[in-house]
Amino acid sequence: MNLVTFTADGTQHWGVSAAGGSAPTGVVALSRDFPQWKTLRNVIEAGAIDKVLAAAEGRAVSHAEGGFVLDPPLPDPEKIICVGVNFPDRNAEYKDGQAAPPNMSLFPRFARSFTGHDRPLIRPPESPQLDYEGEIAVVIGRGGRRIPEGEALSHIAALTLCNEGTIRDWVRHAKFNVTQGKNWDGSGAIGPWLVPYRDPSQIVDVALCTRVNGEIRQQDRTGRMLFPVARQIAYISTFTTLVPGDIIVTGTPTGAGARFDPPIWLRPGDVVEVEADGIGTLRNSVADE
Numbered sequence: 633m634n635l636v637t638f639t640a641d642g643t644q645h646w647g648v649s650a651a652g653g654s655a656p657t658g659v660v661a662l663s664r665d666f667p668q669w670k671t672l673r674n675v676i677e678a679g680a681i682d683k684v685l686a687a688a689e690g691r692a693v694s695h696a697e698g699g700f701v702l703d704p705p706l707p708d709p710e711k712i713i714c715v716g717v718n719f720p721d722r723n724a725e726y727k728d729g730q731a732a733p734p735n736m737s738l739f740p741r742f743a744r745s746f747t748g749h750d751r752p753l754i755r756p757p758e759s760p761q762l763d764y765e766g767e768i769a770v771v772i773g774r775g776g777r778r779i780p781e782g783e784a785l786s787h788i789a790a791l792t793l794c795n796e797g798t799i800r801d802w803v804r805h806a807k808f809n810v811t812q813g814k815n816w817d818g819s820g821a822i823g824p825w826l827v828p829y830r831d832p833s834q835i836v837d838v839a840l841c842t843r844v845n846g847e848i849r850q851q852d853r854t855g856r857m858l859f860p861v862a863r864q865i866a867y868i869s870t871f872t873t874l875v876p877g878d879i880i881v882t883g884t885p886t887g888a889g890a891r892f893d894p895p896i897w898l899r900p901g902d903v904v905e906v907e908a909d910g911i912g913t914l915r916n917s918v919a920d921e
Contacts, residue, residue, distance in 0.1 A: 633685055634825035634912075635672055635790065637707055637748075640700040644707070646672045648688040649825055654913035656824060658693035659700060671708050672826065673877035676773050676789045681828050702748040704822040705792055706771065711878045712741040714767075714796060714814070715864055718857050718883025736859040736867060741796070741881070745815045749824035752919035753797050755898065756816055762898040762918065765796040765884035766842030766850050766906035770835065770861055771826060775875040784865035787874070790826035791834060793906045793914035794881045795842075797821070800890050800897075821916045822879070834910055835861050840885065843905045844898070852885035859883070 633648040636659055645663045649656035662684055669675045675684055716737035747753065755762040773789025797820035803813030827834070837855030841848055854861070864880055889896040898904065898918045906914040 633688055634827050635675075635681070635684070635705060636825045637672055637703045637705050638695065638700040639703055640695050644703060646675070647694070648685065650693045654824075654907070656702070657697045659695050660688050660691045661694040662687060671706070673706050673708050676771065677876040679773070681773075681789065685828070702750060702824055704743070704746045704748050705826045706822075706877055706879060707743065709743060709877045709879050710875050711872070712743065712881065713868055713878070714739050714741055714881040715859060715883045716810070718859055719852055719885045720856060720858065736864065738868070739810050739814060741820070742815050744817050746794075746820045746822045747818045747916070748821065749914055750916070751821070752818075752917045753795065753821060753898065753904070754816070754818035754921050755900065755918060756799065756819075756921050759799050759801050760897055761800040761802075761890075761895070762819065763798045763800050763889045764842060764844065764849070764898060764904045765798060765888055766840060766904075767794045767796050767881050767884045768792075768835070768838065768840055768854065768908050768911065769794040769822060769879050769881045770829075770865075772865075772874045772878040772880070773829070773876055775873060775878075777869055777873045779866055779869040779874070781862050781866035784862040785832050785835070787865055788829040788835070788861075789876065790829050791911050792822055792826050793824070793908060793911055795821045795904055795906050795914060795916060796881055796884060797898075798888075800895070821914055823914050824912055827911050838909050838911075840906075840908045842885075842887070843907070844889075845903055849889070850885040850887035854882070857883060
């Protein structure tokens, strides 16, 4: 079972998926059973993932497929921090003759910039350059400051998937930052669920791919990251305190639409799927705002 946040009849709930596979076909609502925890972030803060999973054992589906829509699993994180240029081929894409830098590139995303599984990514009227970036995201379970790299993976609570949708021309509006190109409302997606983290094998060398309309565009393994997840947690926690529910979006492989000649931007009707072994598939269509 995996953890989900969903909306049914205008009310947001959290609970667990009721079926395996790449995405839920039914869910079991648990939020009314635990009123002390408003969202899954509160469950993570309380260290109660195992408690809520145990409470779901043997429970009947409360909402069948078609009776709910999935939201981002964590609707209220304190921080979403994204790692840029984290695969060797991505560094080579820049064609600047420079080796991989000694430290990672980072930028923030706001929760409002993400939607949930099976909901459309939104292309704004200001630009047609909506692009995809398939990534694995880690959710912090045990917070800390200056977390040693050797202990970093023990601070993970769960894993999920991210399509870190980007408005490419707005990334280049300024000299030193990409924030405005990365934070358009509803331009990206997180989901479909949170997979509880149990073992380093879930993140250390995992296959990741992105498909657009069934065509593989991105494909790599986390074992080839320039900055592995443990290093990300250690580095980020040096300058900011990580807290339960924080999300680190760990980096995308080469193959985004901007790298084609000419570029291939997402258009209404396209379907983007981000898939990772052991986590599932995040699927989104595209629509105009």
